[in-house]
Amino acid sequence: MLGFIVWRSRHGSLDTLHRVLVPLLATLLLNGCSSLDYYTQLAHGQFDLLRSREPIEKVMADPARDASLRARLADAQHARVFASEQLGLPNNRSYRLYADIHRPFVVWNVFATPEFSLSPVQYCFPIAGCVAYRGYYQQGRARGAAALLRQQGLDVYTGGVEAYSTLGWFDDPILSSMAGWSSERLATLIFHELAHQQVYVPGDTAFNESFATFVEQEGTRQWRAAQGMPPENDQQAARRDAFVHLVLGLRDRLQAVYSKPLATAAMGEAKQGEIERFRRDYYHLRDSQWSGKGLYDAWVAAPINNAKLLPFGLYDQWVPAFAALFNNNEQHWPAFYQAVRALGALPTVQRTQALQALLNKRQV
Secondary structure: OEOOOOOOOOOOOHHHHHHHHHHHHHHHHHHOHHHHHHHHHHHHHHHHHHHOEEEHHHHHHOOOOOHHHHHHHHHHHHHHHHHHHOOOOOOOOOOOEEEOOOOOOOEEEEEEEOOOOOOOOOEEEOOOEEEOOEEEOOHHHHHHHHHHHHHOOOEEEEEEEOOOEOOOOOOOOEEHHHOOOOHHHHHHHHHHHHHHHHOOOOOOHHHHHHHHHHHHHHHHHHHHHHOOOOOOOHHHHHHHHHHHHHHHHHHHHHHHHHOOOOOHHHHHHHHHHHHHHHHHHHHHHHHHHOOOOOOOHHHHHOOOOHHHHHHHHHHHOOHHHHHHHHHHOOOOHHHHHHHHHHHHOOOHHHHHHHHHHHHHHHHO
């Protein structure tokens, strides 16, 4: 996930500050008070996060700090070194700092789509370009923004975000909300977020997130091998993949429904029919193949709409294509990153065509 920030890092430069603030101020002048309020909360939230940071080495060396926290941060530093030395990810101060944020999520993202469309409402920002969500540092603000979007007749979904990348503009910290995570989960997050610093294409969320997800998955596989750990539990991975397959199947069927010339009432009935079909398929899969144990029960039982499906398409759409590209480059990280940058430099239509060709090759 990406963060959109307007404050200078303690380690940043005046030039960095100038490059961030000038496009920001231009945007505010063009878009008025609503944008000013939104960017103000972003500024306050990012500034609070920056001033809460402290070097992880300092935390680990302090015997007064919680022992489990110190142990978890030590594990994270091993993964951080692995990320740069073995995966070719940026070698900087990101994830070598710690911040206590006193809340379960750092940001809450709000996604929105039209009632009968899977196309997200886009938001455009200085530096980062256009993305399919807006982030809020306060849950109450996110809920208020979601309520306003629902009043416009949009499908809306709000989800807590555990971490984000500032694309290398600031030194991103490990957060207190991660203190209870396993060592592997911390490693996967570090790989994912550093991947955003390695390659980022403004305005193409699916490309960016699919790329980072591939780096996370392949990086974790290599990290487990380096630790002498067995490969990821095949059953767990298979269940995750099966669930994602069901969700993407629902997206495809809904897209087919929305392309038909139906009246509003009929369109709504067809939409709900497909959602209920998805639920039946999930419960059948869970009961027939997973012995009635499903990690996704809560997600499936809660209300489902177009906006709730967006993160799946954004984070998973091109992962197999990047896997194919990685293999094409003999699983050599520097060559792979160079090839990804070349893809990112293509015009949008050509980039999508190239990714689809890689995806087709992977599926053969």
